[in-house]
Amino acid sequence: MLGFFIIFNQRLIPMIHKIPIENILFLDIETVPQIDKWDNLDTTSQYLWDKKTRLQRKDEIEASDFYEQRAGIMAEFGKIICISIGMIDNNSGRLKIKTFSGEEKELLLEFCEIFNSPRMANVILCAHNGKEFDFPYIARRLLINGIQPPFPFQMFGKKPWEIPHLDTMELWKFGDWKSFVSLELLAHLFGVPTPKDDIDGSMVADIYYNEGDIDRIIHYCEKDVLTLANIFRRMRQEDLLKRLD
Template identity: 75%
Template sequence: MIQNISLEKVLFLDIETVPNAGSWEDLSETEQKLWDKKTRYQRKDEISAEDFYDRAGIMAEFGKIICITIGMLEKNDTLRIKSFADDDERKILQEFGELFNSPRLRDVILCAHNGKEFDFPWIARRFLINGMMPPSPFQMFGKKPWEIPHLDTMELWKFGDYKSYISLELLAHVFGIPTPKDDIDGSMVSSIYYIEKDLQRIVDYCEKDVLTLANIFRRMRQEDLLKRNINLD
C-alpha cells in the first residue's frame, strides 16, 4: 500500500521538453526523412511530416529536455523544490545526475504523472544520447517489476483499468487541488521557448506541476496538502 512508503524517500519530478530544432527548416534532410518515417503511421493522410513536426517535443529522438524540476518532502511537511533548466540539455542532465551521488538518494523512489510512459524513459534516453549513463533509478534492465523504484500517479489512479487516461489537471481538480495550468499548459511550451524565449516562465510552470503531483500523491494517501519551499539543497 502506498501509505507504507516513506515520503522522505520519494523524489517527485516533472520534465519539460521541446523539439530539438525550432522549426522544420532547421532539420537536416536526413532528419526530415527520419521524422517522416517515424511518424508515418501516426499521421492522417492529409497531414504532412512538416505539419506534424510540432509534436517532435514528445519524442526523445527528436526533442530535448529544457527543464527538470524535482521536489522532496521534509519532515515538517514542506516540499522543497529545485529546477534544472538551461538551453544546454547536457548541462541539465549532468547537474541532475549528480544528485544521485547523495546518500539520501541511495534508495530513492521516483514519482511522476505518466512517468512510466514519458518522464522516466525520456530522461534515460536523453542521457544515452548525450553520451552519459542514466542514474541508477532509471536503469531497468534485469530488474523484476517490484524492484523498479518508480511510482506513477496515472497508473495508481487506473486501479488496473488499462483503458483509463487522466491528465494531471483533471486529477488535481477531482482532489480539490489548485490547478497548475493557471498560466500555460504543455501545448504552449515550445512556442514560449522558441518564440517568446521565456525559459523562466516554463520553469515556473514545471514547478507548479511538481507541487501538484506531490499533493495528488498526498491525497491518494488521504493526507493534507503540502507547503512549498523553493531551492532543494
Template identity: 75%
Template sequence: MMQHIPLDKVLFLDIETVPGAALWEDLTEAEQRLWDKKTRFQRKEDVEAGDFYVERGGIMAEFGKIICITIGMLEKNDTLKIKSFAGHNEKKMLLEFGEIFNSPRLRDVILCAHNGKEFDFPWIARRFLINGLMPPVPFQMFGKKPWEIPHIDTMELWKFGDYKTFVSLELLAHVFGIPTPKDDIDGSMVSSIYYIEKDLQRIVDYCEKDVLTLANVFRRMRQEDLLKRYINLD
C-alpha cells in the same frame, strides 16, 4: 499499500520538453526522412511531416530535448523542497541533474511522476544516452523485476487495473480539490514559449507548479492533508 511508502524517500519529478529544432527546415535531410518514416502512420492523410514535427516533435525523445527538470522532496514538517534544472545546454543540465543521485539520501530513492513510466522516466534515460551519458541508477531498469523498479506513476495508480483510462494531472487536481497547475500555460504552449517568446523562466515556473501538484495528488491518494508550504532551493 501507498501508506507504507516512506515519503522522505520519494523524489517527485516533472520534465518539460520541446522539439530539438525550432523549425522543420532546421533539421538535416536524414532527420527529416527518419521523422517522416517514424510518424507516417500517426499523421492524418492531410498532415505533412513538417507540420506534424512542429506539433509533436517535443513528444519523442529521439527528436526532442529536455529544457527543464524539476524535482521535489518532502521534509518531515510537511514542507516540499523544490529545485529546477533548466537551460539551453541539455547535456550540461543533465550532468547537473545526475549529480544529485550521488547524495546518500538518494541512494534508495523512489521516483514519482504523473505518466512517468510512459514519458518522464524513459525520456530522461534516453536523453542521457543520446548525450553520451550514463543514466542515473534509478532510471536503469535492465535486469530488474517489475517490483524491483523504484518508480511510482500517479496515473497508473489511478487506473486500478483499468488499462483504457488516461487521466491528466490537471483533472486529478480538480477531483481532489487541489489548485490547478495550469493557471498560466499548459503543455501544448511550451514549445512556442521556448522558441518564439524565449521565456524559459515561465516554463520553469509551470514545471514547478506541476511538481507541487503531483506531490499533493500523491498525498490525497494516501488520504493525507495538502502540503502546508514549499521552498524553492534555486
C-alpha cells in the same frame, strides 16, 4: 522496496501509504523540439521523422505539420529544457523544489549528480505518466548525450516490484489500461490548486523559441511538481503539502 508490499494470493501488492514519503522524488520535465522549425531540420532528420511517424499520421497530416505538434514529446527529436524535482524537507515537512535548466547536457549532468547523495540510496521516482514519458525520455536523452543513466533509471533485468518508480496515472487506472487522466483533472477531483492557471504543455515550445521566457516555463514546471506531490498525498488520504520557499 519489498518492505512496502503485502502478499495477496501469492502476488506482491504495493501499499502506497506505507512508503516513506521522504524517500520519494517527485519529478516533472518540460521538452521542446530539438530544432525549432521543420524547415531548419537537415534532410536526413526530415526523412527519419517522416518514416517514424508515418503510421501515426496515416497520411492525413503532413510530416512537417506533425513535427510542429509532436516532435517535442519524442526523445529522438526533442530535448529537455528543464527538470523540476521535489522532496520533503525533513525539518519543515514542506516540499523543497529545485529546477535544473540551461543547455541540455549540462542540466542532465547536474541532475545526475543528485543521485550521489546518501539520501538517494532508497529513492523512489514519482511522476504523472512517468512510466510512459518522463522516465524513459530522461534515460534516452541521457544516452544520446553520452551520459550513463543513474541507478533509478536502470531497469534491465529487474522484476516489476524492484523498479523504484511510482506513476500517479497508473495508480489512478486501477488496472484499466485504456484510461487516460490528466494531472489537471486529478487536481480538480482531489481539490488541489491547478498548475495550469498560466500556461499548459502545448504552449511550452512557443514560449521557449519565440518568447525566450524560460523562467515562465520553470515556474510552470515547478507548479506541476507541487501538484503531483499533493495528488499523491490525496491518494493516501493525507493533507496537502506546502512548498518550502
